[in-house]
Amino acid sequence: MNDQTLIRFADRMDQLPPYLFGMINKMKMEKRWRGDDVIDLGMGNPIDPAPEAVTEKLCHVVRDPKSHRYPVATGLRNLRREIAKVYRKDYGIALDSDEEVLCTIGSKEGLSHLCLALVGPGDTVLVPAPAFPIHIYAAVIAGGQVIRLPMTSPEDLLRKVDDICRNLMPKPKLLMLNFPHNPTAQLATVDLFRQVVSLAKRHRFMVVHDFAYSKITFDGYRAPSFLEAPGARDVGVEFGSFSKSYNMAGWRLGYCVGNAEIIKGLAQIKGYYDYGIFSAIQIAGIVALRDCEEDVRRQAAIYQERRDVLCRGLQRLGWEVDPPKAGMFVWVRLPEALRRLGSMRFAMELMERGNVAVAPGIGFGEEGEGYLRLALVENEHRIRQALRQMRRAIQDMCDEGLVVDAQTAVS
Ligand SMILES: Cc1ncc(COP(=O)(O)O)c(C=O)c1O
Incomplete structure (x- = not known):
């Protein structure tokens, strides 16, 4: 039993908002426990081995x-x-x-x-x-x-x-x-x-x-x-x-x-x-x-390839994307029809319907609202698969009337 008057946190805890990525991660884990194959473009957690x-x-x-x-x-x-x-x-x-x-x-x-x-x-x-x-x-x-x-x-x-x-x-x-x-x-x-x-x-x-x-x-x-x-x-x-x-x-x-x-x-x-x-x-x-300098170069080349696959795929969806010159992420503005849904809701719907995990821009503060961050931590094959599943999930959201103006959401 939780004694509300006995267990009291320090005031500083009140300043910590719910960790949005924690919510996304929890949802991902629950899906995986149910046997769903979630493609994880959420966290910048490398999948490749150390040298x-x-x-x-x-x-x-x-x-x-x-x-x-x-x-x-x-x-x-x-x-x-x-x-x-x-x-x-x-x-x-x-x-x-x-x-x-x-x-x-x-x-x-x-x-x-x-x-x-x-x-x-x-x-x-x-x-x-x-x-x-x-x-x-x-x-x-x-x-x-x-x-x-x-x-x-x-x-x-x-x-x-x-x-x-x-x-x-x-x-x-x-x-x-x-x-x-x-x-x-x-x-x-x-x-x-x-x-x-x-x-x-x-x-x-x-x-x-x-x-x-x-x-x-x-x-x-x-x-x-x-x-x-x-x-x-x-x-x-x-x-x-x-x-x-x-x-x-x-x-x-x-x-x-x-x-x-x-x-x-x-x-x-x-x-x-x-x-x-x-x-x-x-x-x-x-x-x-x-x-291990060579290993680092090889790893960067792997991310570059994945970046190209992901950015080309997003462009084919009709999304405007600026391919990054560095880092492990593609930061992309949602098309207007999806922006109206909000990045958190979109990320959750995408996970639920498409088995693809992404980081909603709002998780990085309100300045990030309207954006998604996609981590380059799945291989090219899985990224292509994620893009296909994204297209289907968005189509599904449109068919259900969750997203209006479907043609601007995905082309
Ligand atoms: C900008 C930035 N700094 C630091 C970290 C964490 O790095 P470390 O694993 O060294 O704590 C991350 C991890 O995602 C990051 O994106």
Whole structure:
């Protein structure tokens, strides 16, 4: 029995809206338990295996009982050095691996704990929206106030940041960025980052850049690191992740690089909360960074192929879609007839009638309403099948009168 007066959550729980993706996931699992084959384009959860050399290393190291002890909380020295080497090689940035690199239990954990270190009541955080939910809620949970900046274009974003900083008192304390952006797939340039640094110095705010999709790039595009902007290290940090590039999402390995003071604060707060990452995973992570560049390239090529299949298919449905240059998602505006239904309702109907799971745009905030995010985490054959099932499900919705003006919904 639930005693309503005895079980009471902290006030901060009231600020957390129902997790829409949780609802979609629950529906998907229930369908699968009933035996339905749901094609899952919902979550950015890679289906392909981690590189063989990485798994081999893990299996080998796990047999050494030394790896079973509490790990070095800030990350093994050799892993931090390897991360620094990657930054030197890929971005021409020399990092001090002791002071400017910290390992995290995936980037989501790092971001969340960093907000606890940097943000508190009375502090304002600027976050472009639609947003990956933790970009907003890490600050909310930490007690800060969030101002959402509609993510129309990166240039527009800069103007809004400047505007708010000129007019708000006290000024914002932190700007949370993420390029290649989830969910919109918008991209940054080094010049954009340069302007961010200049604004940060002028208005005295810190910058956190989530670089989770650093290596998943298409058509020859190269995603710049925030740290490539001169002076970036004076104002902020960047998070990286093994989850996407190396298909290691379940392994929980990421890192934070950049400003030494900020990194020290993150290490301090993490010292209270956790003991770091299982050493065997960290050692396997070294192999990933050192030996698996080709695997990463191959994986990006796989996503590019899937992107092409999905975008062509959506275009054949008569939907307008802008193929992304990076990331793991296609962000597509629903045709008007389906927009009227709302992205959440559409996603649920699609799952129910078509056995296809997608992420409704509203799950990324009201700025995402009218859009869907489709993850490139099923193979090409399954994506083609999903497109066929989408067409049938939409036709079904039209036949039932759920969607009016059927010809604009699907052609
Ligand atoms: C933008 C962004 N950042 C961070 C993460 C989570 O990364 P990690 O697995 O390293 O915690 C995701 C996962 O979907 C993401 O989309």
